[in-house]
Amino acid sequence: MIWVIHTLNGVSLGMLLFLLAAGLSLIYGLMKILNLTHGSYYLLGAYIGSTVIQTTGSWALALVVAPLIVAALGAVMERFFLRRFHLDELPQTLLTFGFLFIIGDVCLWIWGGDPILLPKPALFAKSIDLGGLSYPEYRLALIAAGLAVAAALWWFQERTRIGAMLRAGVDDAETARAMGIDVSLLFTLVFAVGAFLAALGGVLGGPIIGASPGADFDVMLLAFVVVIVGGLGSLRGALVGGLLIGLLDNFGKIFFPEFALFTIFVPMAVILSFRPTGLFGRA
Amino acid sequence: MAISTTLRRTLRAGLAAMVCAGLPLAGAGAQTKTPIKIGFIVPTTGGFAPSGEECVTGAKMYLESIHYEVAGRKIELIVEDSQGKPDVGLTKAQKLVERDGAQMIMGIVSSAVALAINDYARDKKVPFIITCDAGANELTMPGPLANPYLVRTSQNGRTPSAAAADFMVKKGWKNIAVLASDYAGGFDTIGGFADALCRLGGKVTQEQYPPLNTTDFGPYATNLDRKADAVAMFLPGGGGLRFIKQFVELGLKDKLPVMDIYAQSVYEPFLPQLGDSAIGIYSTLHYASPIKSPMNDAFVKAYFARVKHQPSDNAPDGWVGAKAFGDAAAAVGGNVENAPKFIEALKAVKFDSPKGPIALDKYGQVIQSMYVRQTEKAGDGYVNSVVATYPNIDQFWPLTFEQYESYKYRYAELKGSLTDCAKVLEKK
Numbered sequence: 001m002i003w004v005i006h007t008l009n010g011v012s013l014g015m016l017l018f019l020l021a022a023g024l025s026l027i028y029g030l031m032k033i034l035n036l037t038h039g040s041y042y043l044l045g046a047y048i049g050s051t052v053i054q055t056t057g058s059w060a061l062a063l064v065v066a067p068l069i070v071a072a073l074g075a076v077m078e079r080f081f082l083r084r085f086h087l088d089e090l091p092q093t094l095l096t097f098g099f100l101f102i103i104g105d106v107c108l109w110i111w112g113g114d115p116i117l118l119p120k121p122a123l124f125a126k127s128i129d130l131g132g133l134s135y136p137e138y139r140l141a142l143i144a145a146g147l148a149v150a151a152a153l154w155w156f157q158e159r160t161r162i163g164a165m166l167r168a169g170v171d172d173a174e175t176a177r178a179m180g181i182d183v184s185l186l187f188t189l190v191f192a193v194g195a196f197l198a199a200l201g202g203v204l205g206g207p208i209i210g211a212s213p214g215a216d217f218d219v220m221l222l223a224f225v226v227v228i229v230g231g232l233g234s235l236r237g238a239l240v241g242g243l244l245i246g247l248l249d250n251f252g253k254i255f256f257p258e259f260a261l262f263t264i265f266v267p268m269a270v271i272l273s274f275r276p277t278g279l280f281g282r283a
Numbered sequence: 284m285a286i287s288t289t290l291r292r293t294l295r296a297g298l299a300a301m302v303c304a305g306l307p308l309a310g311a312g313a314q315t316k317t318p319i320k321i322g323f324i325v326p327t328t329g330g331f332a333p334s335g336e337e338c339v340t341g342a343k344m345y346l347e348s349i350h351y352e353v354a355g356r357k358i359e360l361i362v363e364d365s366q367g368k369p370d371v372g373l374t375k376a377q378k379l380v381e382r383d384g385a386q387m388i389m390g391i392v393s394s395a396v397a398l399a400i401n402d403y404a405r406d407k408k409v410p411f412i413i414t415c416d417a418g419a420n421e422l423t424m425p426g427p428l429a430n431p432y433l434v435r436t437s438q439n440g441r442t443p444s445a446a447a448a449d450f451m452v453k454k455g456w457k458n459i460a461v462l463a464s465d466y467a468g469g470f471d472t473i474g475g476f477a478d479a480l481c482r483l484g485g486k487v488t489q490e491q492y493p494p495l496n497t498t499d500f501g502p503y504a505t506n507l508d509r510k511a512d513a514v515a516m517f518l519p520g521g522g523g524l525r526f527i528k529q530f531v532e533l534g535l536k537d538k539l540p541v542m543d544i545y546a547q548s549v550y551e552p553f554l555p556q557l558g559d560s561a562i563g564i565y566s567t568l569h570y571a572s573p574i575k576s577p578m579n580d581a582f583v584k585a586y587f588a589r590v591k592h593q594p595s596d597n598a599p600d601g602w603v604g605a606k607a608f609g610d611a612a613a614a615v616g617g618n619v620e621n622a623p624k625f626i627e628a629l630k631a632v633k634f635d636s637p638k639g640p641i642a643l644d645k646y647g648q649v650i651q652s653m654y655v656r657q658t659e660k661a662g663d664g665y666v667n668s669v670v671a672t673y674p675n676i677d678q679f680w681p682l683t684f685e686q687y688e689s690y691k692y693r694y695a696e697l698k699g700s701l702t703d704c705a706k707v708l709e710k711k
Contacts, residue, residue: 113336115521117525208499260494
């Protein structure tokens with residue numbers, strides 16, 4: 001039974017990693033921007049979520065408000081800053097790096113340096129019995145939430161008109177533009193969606209990972225590993241990569257407790273040596 | 284405020300005594316006119332920022348009580364942010380000493396930062412007063428790290444561990460699962476615990492080392508040895524907070540008592556977030572805010588009025604470090620530029636504090652009381668109440684330096700072998 005719990009731990013972390021990596025992957029796929037600010041979206045999501053919960057007492061509201069605010073921030077970043085350096089990777093990456101520090105400092109200024117953990121929604125605050133062992137319902141809810149987001153994103157990408165435009169943009173932005181697709185609007189939209197997902201990860205992950213100065217770096221690093229393993233630009237890659245890294249990290253910590261620092265990076269190096277573009281990435 | 288009047292009176296008496304004894308108060312010449320600059324390095328950003336801020340507040344509370352003046356010289360406190368990073372800390376130390384003209388370095392918090400600055404302070408012969416945390420044992424022991432210009436008034440890593448092991452064995456818990464963060468301070472602390480536990484006939488049944496930036500503690504909590512009698516842990520910087528939450532959610536709290544060595548999880552600023560999860564957790568530390576003494580009562584009241592939460596150990600540590608400085612500076616008539624004399628005076632200080640009586644050993648490490656606390660609900664909040672006290676113990680307690688030295692392995696070398704008591708206790 002303990003192995004069921006270990007597996008559930010890994011899957012729930014994997015779902016969280018998926019939320020964080022999905023936006024990063026989408027943004028890279030469409031715009032070829034390595035967005036180092038992605039961890040900051042997580043952090044802002046968690047902090048704003050905690051403030052909303054504290055002032056209104058409503059978890060559901062936090063789950064909507066925090067991602068929307070962060071999505072707006074993402075849109076602003078794309079429209080007014082990153083756009084100026086379209087396809088110019090170095091200035092773009094440096095710009096997102098600058099935003100990482102600015103947002104980190106603003107968070108420190110507003111929310112202080114104390115690490116915080118978000119409370120859990122009352123609905124999922126208890127633990128259930130799993131063959132004599134108790135397991136937090138919240139992690140099960142997290143798995144369900146991750147699957148729901150994955151399904152929604154798949155539907156969005158495969159079954160909607162905007163999704164089709166998005167796929168066209170990823171494949172060949174020039175031709176897509178020639179076909180009359182408003183790639184410019186698409187860019188802003190994808191950036192906002194990416195930020196939204198990361199902030200959603202912030203609120204959902206808040207009760208487990210929490211928010212603290214420096215969490216933006218840690219989360220960004222994890223998201224990058226997932227995206228590299230899964231393949232840049234692929235949603236399926238983000239999901240499989242997230243689950244794989246979540247499980248590997250979890251079991252790595254149990255079987256090789258003294259090498260916990262490497263349990264994520266060794267698999268990444270191994271996968272990269274066999275598939276340099278990641279599991280689902282295209283060359 | 285009661286506390287500052289007491290202090291002022293003490294200080295005035297001290298000064299009077301010195302004048303009577305004919306000590307050369309103005310003897311230091313031109314130097315007496317220039318201010319004494321204290322370079323105070325703590326993390327004010329990053330995960331250890333709350334500890335750093337408490338430390339500064341505690342130091343300020345003392346310095347204000349002497350009106351930032353000692354032996355006729357003004358005191359200037361220059362606070363710099365180390366971000367908890369050794370390279371940044373070292374750069375700040377160089378800046379403070381070489382550009383600002385600071386005569387000493389205080390503060391610290393992170394052991395890694397302390398180790399980076401230690402070499403520099405030794406080379407430059409700059410007095411280095413570790414005021415807060417930074418418990419790396421060997422900084423104040425004879426050996427490669429020994430620095431004649433160093434004193435530490437906070438606490439080393441192994442004494443809270445030794446007290447924790449003693450208390451747990453007395454409770455009848457002999458098979459212990461341990462967790463420590465994967466860095467030098469973690470190995471020192473948990474190695475010291477295993478050493479003390481083995482000597483008392485107990486045994487570590489499982490060791491786990493989560494990296495400092497661990498995001499999800501679920502695996503570690505799930506993986507805990509459920510057959511152990513209890514858990515002992517050292518997870519600083521917010522890790523303990525996350526671990527305890529997972530531990531409680533997995534329903535383990537009713538089965539395994541928890542000893543939080545050095546109180547990094549039931550750290551006072553975290554108590555409101557931990558809520559009922561914290562109730563019943565034991566911790567060892569050289570301070571507890573409910574210590575009953577007029578001095579501590581006044582200190583806690585004054586601190587609470589300033590920042591609206593209970594002090595952890597860092598505020599009284601900051602206070603004690605500043606008072607040790609103040610007393611020593613007064614004893615040398617303000618001539619802190621004479622570093623050897625100033626350090627000698629520092630090692631000779633003896634006073635009462637919110638933590639209890641304070642003295643220093645010949646290596647520069649503080650001798651003070653160790654408290655075993657247990658978290659309880661108190662009114663609207665939570666508090667760590669004292670359940671046992673180990674009065675006035677030194678850095679090698681319950682061993683002597685010679686006994687401590689007789690073991691073959693240093694604590695940090697025992698990582699991965701703590702379950703093997705024969706190796707832990709192997710003699711040279």
